[in-house]
Amino acid sequence: EPEVTQTPSHQVTQMGQEVILRCVPISNHLYFYWYRQILGQKVEFLVSFYNNEISEKSEIFDDQFSVERPDGSNFTLKIRSTKLEDSAMYFCARRGTVRGNEQFFGPGTRLTVL
């Protein structure tokens, strides 16, 4: 199954700065997810995005976070004012099919907030 690619692979930023993480689908998928994984911990759901709208979001996904698909292709996660605790791996995933439940994860972006 083709997956998604993510850029950058590693992002280092200063606390309080804005970061944009990008997810690039291989083909024209409609259903995307963002998850994060703090080092050594479990993978946590942030948000699901279907047909250019947020479908569901977790408590982690507060006002500092936003998602969009600005050009109909790339799917972005923006963190407006980063905190130290935002340091984590961020994974984009796509749904296998609209009716299926499989999710295929990208390689992730490692975000380091200093």
Added chain:
Amino acid sequence: QQQVKQSPQSLIVQKGGISIINCAYENTAFDYFPWYQQFPGKGPALLIAIRPDVSEKKEGRFTISFNKSAKQFSLHIMDSQPGDSATYFCAACLSYGGNQFYFGTGTSLTVIP
């Protein structure tokens, strides 16, 4: 109620042995249970998944056993190989709505030659 509990936290198995990882869930509405394999620095990769209408699913050396009444499911890796050394995560989700996955805490598997 949305938690998925996973055990053990780490597991060491001899090459050729059977690796068993267990998960338990609370929400009886969950209806899709995948297992993911993750190597260091990589994203989780879908390994195998099961729905609650079957009690077992096998794909190659990997088998999921599902006990609906006990709200438990487990991953069995037969003939474990050093290349299987990775972190394994179970997950659960509701197939309607946003379809978010609730992940377990992970099991670090080491297969020694």
